[in-house]
Amino acid sequence: MGYTFMFRFEKYIILFVLLVLTLPMRQVYATVAEPVSDVRILIDVSGSMKKNDPNNLRSPALRLIVGLLPEKSQSGVWTFGKYVNMLVPLREVNDAWKLEAERRSKEVHSYGLFTNIEHALNKATANQKGDNPKYRRSVILLSDGLVDVSTNAETNAKSRQRILDIIVPRLKKANVAVHTIALSDTADHALLRSISLATDGWYEQVDSAEKLQRVFLHLFEKAAKRDTVPLLDNNFKIDDSVSEMTLLIFRRDGAKDTLLLTPEQAQITNKERPNNVRWHSEDNYDLITIDNPTTGTWQIDADVDPDNRVMVVTDLKLKTTDLPNNILLGETFDFDASLTEKSEIIVRQDFLTLVDVELKEESEIADEVFTNLNKAQRKGIYRAHIGETFQPGRNDVVVTFKSATFERQRRQSINVVETPFDINVEQLEGKETRTHRLTLKPDSDLINAEKLNIAAMLTSEDGSEWSYDVMQSAELEWQLTLAELEDGKQYSVALQIRGETAKGRSLFLQPEVIVLEDELFVPEPEVIEDIEPVVAEPEEESTDDEFSSEVIVDEMAGDDVLLTAIDDDLNVIDDSQLTDEGLSPAIKLAIGNGVILFLVVMIIFFWRRKSSARKNPGDQL
Numbered sequence: 001m002g003y004t005f006m007f008r009f010e011k012y013i014i015l016f017v018l019l020v021l022t023l024p025m026r027q028v029y030a031t032v033a034e035p036v037s038d039v040r041i042l043i044d045v046s047g048s049m050k051k052n053d054p055n056n057l058r059s060p061a062l063r064l065i066v067g068l069l070p071e072k073s074q075s076g077v078w079t080f081g082k083y084v085n086m087l088v089p090l091r092e093v094n095d096a097w098k099l100e101a102e103r104r105s106k107e108v109h110s111y112g113l114f115t116n117i118e119h120a121l122n123k124a125t126a127n128q129k130g131d132n133p134k135y136r137r138s139v140i141l142l143s144d145g146l147v148d149v150s151t152n153a154e155t156n157a158k159s160r161q162r163i164l165d166i167i168v169p170r171l172k173k174a175n176v177a178v179h180t181i182a183l184s185d186t187a188d189h190a191l192l193r194s195i196s197l198a199t200d201g202w203y204e205q206v207d208s209a210e211k212l213q214r215v216f217l218h219l220f221e222k223a224a225k226r227d228t229v230p231l232l233d234n235n236f237k238i239d240d241s242v243s244e245m246t247l248l249i250f251r252r253d254g255a256k257d258t259l260l261l262t263p264e265q266a267q268i269t270n271k272e273r274p275n276n277v278r279w280h281s282e283d284n285y286d287l288i289t290i291d292n293p294t295t296g297t298w299q300i301d302a303d304v305d306p307d308n309r310v311m312v313v314t315d316l317k318l319k320t321t322d323l324p325n326n327i328l329l330g331e332t333f334d335f336d337a338s339l340t341e342k343s344e345i346i347v348r349q350d351f352l353t354l355v356d357v358e359l360k361e362e363s364e365i366a367d368e369v370f371t372n373l374n375k376a377q378r379k380g381i382y383r384a385h386i387g388e389t390f391q392p393g394r395n396d397v398v399v400t401f402k403s404a405t406f407e408r409q410r411r412q413s414i415n416v417v418e419t420p421f422d423i424n425v426e427q428l429e430g431k432e433t434r435t436h437r438l439t440l441k442p443d444s445d446l447i448n449a450e451k452l453n454i455a456a457m458l459t460s461e462d463g464s465e466w467s468y469d470v471m472q473s474a475e476l477e478w479q480l481t482l483a484e485l486e487d488g489k490q491y492s493v494a495l496q497i498r499g500e501t502a503k504g505r506s507l508f509l510q511p512e513v514i515v516l517e518d519e520l521f522v523p524e525p526e527v528i529e530d531i532e533p534v535v536a537e538p539e540e541e542s543t544d545d546e547f548s549s550e551v552i553v554d555e556m557a558g559d560d561v562l563l564t565a566i567d568d569d570l571n572v573i574d575d576s577q578l579t580d581e582g583l584s585p586a587i588k589l590a591i592g593n594g595v596i597l598f599l600v601v602m603i604i605f606f607w608r609r610k611s612s613a614r615k616n617p618g619d620q621l
Helices: 002-032 056-068 095-107 117-124 151-171 189-200 208-222 542-550 587-612
Strands: 034-046 073-080 084-092 135-143 176-182 204-205 235-238 242-250 259-262 278-282 286-291 296-301 310-313 317-320 326-328 332-341 356-363 369-372 381-386 392-402 405-415 421-428 434-442 453-459 464-474 476-485 491-500 506-509 514-515
Touching: 034 117, 034 208, 056 095, 056 242, 056 286, 073 095, 073 117, 084 117, 095 189, 117 151, 135 189, 135 208, 151 176, 151 189, 151 491, 176 189, 176 208, 189 204, 204 208, 208 242, 208 405, 208 587, 296 381, 317 392, 317 405, 332 392, 356 381, 369 392, 421 514, 434 464, 434 491, 453 476, 476 491
Parallel strands: 034 073, 034 135, 135 176, 176 204, 326 405
Antiparallel strands: 073 084, 235 296, 242 286, 242 310, 259 296, 278 286, 317 332, 332 381, 356 369, 356 392, 392 405, 421 434, 434 476, 453 464, 453 491, 464 476, 491 506, 491 514
16 A cells, blocks of 8 residues: 555656756747847948948947847947957847947947958857857948958958958858948948858948948848837837837938837837836937837827837737748748747637738839738648749838737848859851851859759741750850851740759749840941932132142042042032043942942852751751
8 A cells, every 4th residue: 555655656756857847948949939139340440431331330230230139138349450350259249248349339430451251250150160040140341341351462362261261151151141231332342242142141331321221121131030010100009018119210310309109198218208208319319219109199299201110018919931032033931920929829710800910012113012911821720822923123011010009010122143053155157157156154153053953945937946954064154056057047045943052942943035146147238329420500700820729630630530629528510521421430340349349248048047947946066
């Protein structure tokens, strides 16, 4: 009996221990589902910044991103010239970290002697060796120059190559997205773009430092996914689940001071504000954080700006699929969106039937596309298929949830590359028959060259078709040589490219059809038009003195005929050179020679055309 009791007691103890151990594990799994944002900022302080950022607008841009970073994310700031300096230590973001970062931001300068991008990337990411799904890792790199570590050009070139060969593959493996900003025409755009594309980061070229704040905002939104509420004509709605809201309001030069109207129509300004409001003001933006904001509709009394934002801290979050930063034109994706409460997806249909969900796709060159997702909901997940309407360049995907009591919105930007290939077409000279060569070089930052399969279809004017495989001719080069083409005839080449992107996604591209023109085709000879004789009006009889001043023309001088009072701009033919038919013998001889030359050219053309017709056009050399 005692033995049985002890056995049962031990069973309960074991079950209790297992239950205790299981609870924290469930909590860990919940935190893993939402990765922590890790944002590292690298700012160029080389001497050239005196010219490209004379007003040191890097400082307020840095303060902007510092103010927007959510608590419990982690961040650090480094400046670099010849040496790399940790301006703000890498730590968890809280009020103390933000105060220190704001104070240290004033130390950004333009006195550095070199531009050591290699050392900056190495030092800022030294502890990021492998992938860690607990973090959403991002680096924001701002530079205005080339890799410059020495006065020796070869040393600089080796440093640049180490970035591409060693650092970028390491960051790619560690799942670190490097967002780069080029702040001048002299920046190494090829390097900065390559770093971003290879790590699926975002590349921005900025014409002037005045745009830095907005660029930093867009890159921040990629690095840290914050919940927002829709802002329509500077009006927005706050529900009772919001514990904190942060407003970013841009101001143009000469604009009036920003004013907030609460749901009770009370006014809040930078000078008159309650204790729960923190207000940071710069020359061209206001950053306002309000704890426990009043529920209801708020209004911003300021200029409407597309980059104004209202970010919220709430248990009622909007969760969406994270889309790649860089894709190819034609790629499509399944896109999911859902509402979560304390990290759990809301599936209650009585609640979701009161929610209106809309997906908006924006591009820089086409009209907006709206899709209602209400009927696409299954177990709390709203699904859409996107990509068919994407245009080359920047595209934005915006999903909005609205009900009578709350609103949520999330925006993602995608860079769409139309043709990640350098395609060159040339007509080869010195060949026995008309020959064209196509050369294709893939962008290795976007394309997995090892998986490429390229096919071509040659089509003639009469609709005849010939298919070919485009073969690899060098490490990153594919070529197709088309010979035995008929002279003077137009051909077109359609390409189909299959393979994988650098991120392992399936790839199918159909670039614009290539038209092959015969550049060596001999044109028809020009037709010599008849020249109308110019008849000089009779002059009045002149005196002996007047006649003696004129030029005497020798009728036996042949071609060296001189006429008096002829306008230099006119080609006048003397009546004495014309025959009864109106043309001189010299002109008749020229016309006869032209006719003979034309007949000879046409005979050669039809002979070659008949000869080429017997061959199969498009045979590869």
